[in-house]
Amino acid sequence: MAPFGTIYSYPNNPRVMKTLAVANLNGLEVSNPEFKMGETNRTPEFLAKFPFGKVPAFEAADGTTLVESDAIMQFVAESGPASAQLLGTTPAERALISQWVFFADGEILAHVITLVLPRLKLRPYDEATENSTLEKVERSLAYLEKHLAGRAWVAGGEKLTVADLSLAAALSWGFAMVLDAEVQAKYPAVVEWYKRTVESEGVKQAFGEAKFVEKREIPQ
Numbered sequence: 752m753a754p755f756g757t758i759y760s761y762p763n764n765p766r767v768m769k770t771l772a773v774a775n776l777n778g779l780e781v782s783n784p785e786f787k788m789g790e791t792n793r794t795p796e797f798l799a800k801f802p803f804g805k806v807p808a809f810e811a812a813d814g815t816t817l818v819e820s821d822a823i824m825q826f827v828a829e830s831g832p833a834s835a836q837l838l839g840t841t842p843a844e845r846a847l848i849s850q851w852v853f854f855a856d857g858e859i860l861a862h863v864i865t866l867v868l869p870r871l872k873l874r875p876y877d878e879a880t881e882n883s884t885l886e887k888v889e890r891s892l893a894y895l896e897k898h899l900a901g902r903a904w905v906a907g908g909e910k911l912t913v914a915d916l917s918l919a920a921a922l923s924w925g926f927a928m929v930l931d932a933e934v935q936a937k938y939p940a941v942v943e944w945y946k947r948t949v950e951s952e953g954v955k956q957a958f959g960e961a962k963f964v965e966k967r968e969i970p971q
């Protein structure tokens with residue numbers, strides 16, 4: 752199989768997992784070469800293609816270059832036989848799927864990153880920020896919990912879509928590092944849907960084994 756494209760990023764970036772899952776479901780090969788954050792993305796070669804210098808960054812075999820992980824995911828989703836399943840077909844289906852992709856980025860991932868950065872020693876820990884951010888994440892989880900009643904997949908169809916992949920990617924560092932057993936117990940439908948998503952064929956190979964933190968540690 753000729754490679755469809757290359758995605759550049761540091762390893763285990765949730766913003767990459769969703770695209771790699773979509774590539775698997777579409778039978779497309781997307782390579783993810785070795786990359787050193789702060790080095791590879793500062794080289795003149797990288798900046799010539801991706802002047803913003805952020806990752807993920809994507810280059811298709813046809814020369815198309817893209818940044819913004821959801822645009823990359825959409826491009827790869829549009830480019831294979833699972834396109835209708837992943838992105839929907841009617842205007843209403845497509846907009847609903849986009850709604851959850853935007854929700855995943857703005858209402859979950861942004862907060863999860865605020866919670867995770869002090870645990871990766873990339874930002875000082877601040878208790879007030881931690882508590883207010885946890886409240887925001889829990890508001891989103893409560894909304895998702897209710898929405899999932901009677902639904903196997905977020906957009907309501909019979910198969911997963913990019914909505915599920917974006918939300919699961921946004922939550923992956925959260926469940927692994929911060930949203931511990933006490934939080935998980937409040938949102939059983941979310942946890943069940945999350946496991947269903949990340950254990951799906953094609954997704955598990957991209958996301959790796961799901962990790963759940965038992966008790967969140969407070970960074971010192």
Ligand SMILES: N[C@@H](CCC(=O)N[C@@H](CS)C(=O)NCC(=O)O)C(=O)O
Nearest residue numbers: 764766804805806807818819820821
């Ligand atoms: N909205 C962008 C966010 C990309 C982003 O913030 N990437 C970070 C790493 S996760 C980055 O490359 N930071 C390097 C920098 O700020 O120079 C997306 O979804 O792709």
